[in-house]
Amino acid sequence: MTLLHVGILDELAVDIAAWTNGRAEPGKVLPEISSWLTELPVLQGFLGKSDKLVPLGGGRLMGLEVDVPQEVHDYQALLVQGLHVLLxxxxxxxxxxxxxGSPALGYRSPRWLPHIAVGKAKSRHEPPTEIAPVALEFGDSRIRHRESLPAADS
Structure with a gap:
């Protein structure tokens, strides 16, 4: 489950440079973003459940909508607040x-929907579908592809 999507960092740095009319240069922004990401607190593992398959990404994908504990919502809100501070x-x-508006971030809505992407939709207008309840166990939070982060400035 993605708690905060930042996209491909090189593309995010280009979006930031464009937004700031070049004042925030990609070469200087990347290490700062990397440092911020590696300093994020870890969310301990948690249990969730799903009983609904929903369209994602404008209807191109399907995902399990996941009910998560309130502390997961609170953690995700903390991440977005931290992103605001960083930006x-x-x-x-x-x-x-x-x-x-950032293509790299790819957000279509200010509302976070806890979900697990499960594959392509059969059609672009696939409706939400009720399914038999599924119990889900999530491990501690981590940064996907952490090893590919640029080195932070010392």
Whole structure:
């Protein structure tokens, strides 16, 4: 389950540079983003459940909508607040507009829907579907592809 999607970092740095009219250069932004990501607190593992298959990504994908404990929602909100602080420190204005408009971030909605992507939809207009309840166990949070993060400045 993705708690905060930041996309491909090189593309995010280009989006930031464009938003700031070049004031935030990609070469200087990347280590700061990398440092911020590696300093994020870890969310301990948790249990969830799903009983619904929902369309994602404008209907191109399907996913399990997951009911998660409140502390997961609180952690995700903390991540978004931290992203706001990071973007502010990088010199961005209208941060909510940037987050919703950045192709690298890829957000279509300001509302986070806990989900697990499970594959392509049969058709573009696949409706939500009730399924037999599924219990889900999640491990501690981690950064996907952590080994590919650029080195932070010392």
């Amino acid at each position: 502010d420190e990088l010199g961005l204005d209208n941060i909510d507009d940037f987050i919703l």
